[in-house]
Amino acid sequence: MPSHAVTDAALHSEGAFPGTGARMVRMAQQIQYRTLGGPEVLEFVTVPTPVAPPGGVVVETRAIGVNPIDLKLRSGLRPSPPITEPRVPGSDAAGVVVSVDGSAGDRWQVGDEVIVRDAAGAYRTHLPADASQLVAKPAAVGWNEAAGIGIPVGTAYQALRSLGVTAGQTLLVHGGSGAVGQAAIQFARDWGATVVATASARNLDRLRALGAIAVEYGEGLLERVQDAAPDGIDRVLDAAGTDEALDVSFAVVDDRSHIGTIVVGAKADALGIRAWMGGSPHPLTDQEQAWRREAYGVAADLIAEGRFEIEIAAVYPLAEAAAAQSALASGDLRGKLILDPRP
Ligand SMILES: NC(=O)c1ccc[n+]([C@@H]2O[C@H](COP(=O)([O-])OP(=O)(O)OC[C@H]3O[C@@H](n4cnc5c(N)ncnc54)[C@H](OP(=O)(O)O)[C@@H]3O)[C@@H](O)[C@H]2O)c1
Missing domain, CATH: 3.40.50.720 (NAD(P)-binding Rossmann-like Domain)
Structure with missing residues (x-):
């Protein structure tokens, strides 16, 4: 087992759901890298399922957008702070709220379908997010399109x-x-x-x-x-x-x-x-940041009305994120590359 992966004991530990005393299996998966380099530095690993941050949620992802900046950061083409712990790429995802903490419950509930903006590492099955990062996904917008807005x-x-x-x-x-x-x-x-x-x-x-x-x-x-x-x-x-x-x-x-x-x-x-x-x-x-936020709702509504398209080039399993990034880098495909986190 690679040094970064968690042990079976950790995955089956008690206390994931405080107060329940329940012994529950906590498993999530993510793509991460520990050094800059080509697509081969991307690792698909199992980690403990995150808990919702204070006033935030955990979103079980259904689709994840791949962006050029993911590749630029991974390769070092775009400078970033030194890597001190495994870094999860990605900013864009859509999925279902599976856990809610505190004041996030004023607006979001378990089962809500959402788009996550500015995710801190979107290439994962379970994505912690602040309530302010969420945008409601209209039912008429598909998962891939929702993750492709971003x-x-x-x-x-x-x-x-x-x-x-x-x-x-x-x-x-x-x-x-x-x-x-x-x-x-x-x-x-x-x-x-x-x-x-x-x-x-x-x-x-x-x-x-x-x-x-x-x-x-x-x-x-x-x-x-x-x-x-x-x-x-x-x-x-x-x-x-x-x-x-x-x-x-x-x-x-x-x-x-x-x-x-x-x-x-x-x-x-x-x-x-x-x-x-x-x-x-x-x-x-x-103002510019506000416009970027505003765009999600505007685009989602236009998509739902059939007046705006997100072209999907291809969908790769999350585990094949390296292949998806290579496909984006090749320039051979047109449209969004999407990762599917579902087994
Ligand atoms: N500043 C920001 O906040 C921000 C945000 C998003 C993206 N970006 C950057 O913006 C760029 C585009 O992002 P994207 O997501 O739209 O990428 P993309 O989907 O991969 O599209 C790349 C585009 O570049 C065109 N292209 C390739 N070679 C070209 C050339 N020699 N001359 C003119 N056009 C050429 C492609 O046209 P053909 O495929 O038809 O050749 C395609 O239209 C990337 O560099 C990305 O990192 C910046």
């Missing part, structure tokens, strides 16, 4: 709000076929904006299906964008982070405060453009 939808919504995208404007989205890009296209179209979006040739049809004017990235991008938007571009969301995307943005928009990146935040100040995380030294403002 970071990408929150980011797209906030970035467009920060850019001040409104009806009548023309928005350029670099990386329109990705999880963030697809959400950005749908919000902007819903708000009455015209959207020009970039993708590789194989994904242009998807952009059109979402209501965008589709443009292939690569050599000649500037001319194609200008042809697609003869009256000009008002705002740019960069979800690609390439030099090409930035150069084209500068060529079509004079006011750099109308250009925002979520990928190359570290160099945004030098370029004079806006950035929301993506390595930016500036934390999100309270």
Whole structure:
């Protein structure tokens, strides 16, 4: 047994449910890593089932979203504090409340179906969360879609709000076929904006299906964008982070405060453009964080009404998180990669 795994004795210990005296089997499973590296550092382990934190809940997960930041943190591409104990990746999940503590009971009950925002390690079967992290999942929203809202939808919504995208404007989205890009296209179209979006040739049809004017990235991008938007571009969301995307943005928009990146935040100040995380030294403002929170309910309602789609690329068992992350890194699949924690 690896040193990090718990013993059978711990799994079958008394006291998991204080006051009951019951001998209960406590088992949960999670993906974790103890050193930075490739997907091979991910371990699938059994751990004691967590108890609800004060004023919080435990959510038994039904679906977990895989995001690019999970890979960047695991590999060290995105700096993070030294690892002092096993680190569980992931921020996005959806599931059922199975335990409630204290004041969380004012709002949430066992059996509630919820989406968890900003999870502290979502790749697990039993996820402790603060009551403030929960969003009610409409019954009409599937588990995979619910877990796929998360970071990408929150980011797209906030970035467009920060850019001040409104009806009548023309928005350029670099990386329109990705999880963030697809959400950005749908919000902007819903708000009455015209959207020009970039993708590789194989994904242009998807952009059109979402209501965008589709443009292939690569050599000649500037001319194609200008042809697609003869009256000009008002705002740019960069979800690609390439030099090409930035150069084209500068060529079509004079006011750099109308250009925002979520990928190359570290160099945004030098370029004079806006950035929301993506390595930016500036934390999100309270307003930006509020928009990210607001996005969950807005998107869930739109999905329930059939007016917003979360495209699911593939679903992997939780134990195969390494394969799911490798698939995301390959760029071969389009849409969200989801982990299924159920046996
Ligand atoms: N700052 C934040 O808070 C935040 C939040 C979420 C995501 N992000 C970052 O935003 C980026 C997109 O995230 P995501 O979840 O949407 O990723 P994703 O689903 O993997 O999508 C990646 C997108 O990049 C496009 N792309 C790949 N190579 C490109 C190139 N050379 N030129 C232009 N576009 C290219 C892809 O298009 P094709 O597949 O058609 O080639 C696809 O549209 C990632 O870097 C992620 O880390 C930042």
